[in-house]
Each structure stands twice: as C-alpha cells, then as structure tokens.
Amino acid sequence: MRAKDAVGRYGEDVAAAYVRDAGWVVLDRNWRGERGELDLVALDGTELVAVEVKTRRTATFGSPAEAVTPRKLARVRRLTAQWLAAHEVHPASVRIDVVAVLVTGRGAAQVDHLVGVV
Numbered sequence: 001m002r003a004k005d006a007v008g009r010y011g012e013d014v015a016a017a018y019v020r021d022a023g024w025v026v027l028d029r030n031w032r033g034e035r036g037e038l039d040l041v042a043l044d045g046t047e048l049v050a051v052e053v054k055t056r057r058t059a060t061f062g063s064p065a066e067a068v069t070p071r072k073l074a075r076v077r078r079l080t081a082q083w084l085a086a087h088e089v090h091p092a093s094v095r096i097d098v099v100a101v102l103v104t105g106r107g108a109a110q111v112d113h114l115v116g117v118v
Contacts, residue, residue, distance in 0.1 A: 011055025011064075011101035012039055014109045018099060019044075019051065027089065033082040036075050040099075041083055048091035050080040052117075055101040064100035065114055073118055 016026055019042050027048075028041040040051035052072065054064035076096050084094070095116045102110040 007057055007103060008053075008055050010103060011109070012053050014055075014101050014103075014111060015051060015053040015099040016040060018111050018113070019049075024049070027087075028083070031079075031083055033079040036079050038076065038079050038083060041080075043089075043091065046092035048080075048084070048089065048094045050076055050083070050094070050096045052076050052096065052098050053101065054098065055103060057103050057105070059102060063112065064102060065098050065112055068098050068117070077118060 012029065016029060019040065020026060022044075024042040024044045026040060026042045028038065031038045031041060038050050039053040040049075042049050042051060052068055054067050056064040056067070073096065080094060080096065096118045098114040098117050100112040100114070102112075104110070
C-alpha cells in the first residue's frame with residue numbers, strides 16, 4: 001500500500017470512529033458506485049449522511065476540507081442518490097458532511113466536521 005493510500009485509510013478509520021462516538025450508525029464504508037466511491041454512509045438519528053473524508057499530513061496547502069471542490073460535492077450527491085436506490089433505507093432526510101482529518105504525526109489527529117455542506 002502506498003503511503004498516500006495508508007494516510008487516506010487512516011483518516012477514514014478516524015472519521016468512522018468519530019461519527020460512531022457521536023452516536024451515529026455506520027451503514028457503509030468505501031461503497032463503490034458507477035462513477036466513484038462514498039467514503040462513509042451513516043445514520044445520524046433518522047437522517048442519512050454521506051460523509052466525504054479528506055485527510056492530509058500537513059496544512060501547508062490549506063486544510064483538508066479545502067480539497068473538497070464543488071465538482072467533488074456534485075459527485076457525492078450523485079453517488080448518494082445511487083446508494084439510496086440500491087438499498088432498502090428510507091431516511092427522513094439526507095445530507096452531505098465533510099470530515100477533514102489532519103494527521104501531523106504529533107498527538108491525536110485533528111478532526112474538523114463540516115455539517116450539511118451542500
């Protein structure tokens with residue numbers, strides 16, 4: 001596994017633990033759709049949340065959340081619709097969140113959770 005892939009996987013593990021600790025139920029991880037992948041799909045109460053996880057080792061080029069572009073969010077919206085069509089889940093509502101993870105190598109990873117980014 002490449003170092004970049006390992007950092008991404010670690011960030012997804014941190015994000016999954018973060019939402020579980022918040023009381024969410026993780027329904028899916030790394031779900032592959034026709035044109036991409038959803039990092040996390042979870043239930044926050046009765047609301048379905050598609051979570052885009054961005055992980056970085058440094059903030060030199062901005063925060064991890066800044067890497068989530070409008071184009072990426074459009075892809076996440078399309079994939080969320082595909083996920084809903086493929087599963088027997090009928091949430092009260094749906095939203096997209098971003099969990100940005102900064103892994104500096106010193107201490108615990110820093111987590112920034114952006115709710116309802118679309």
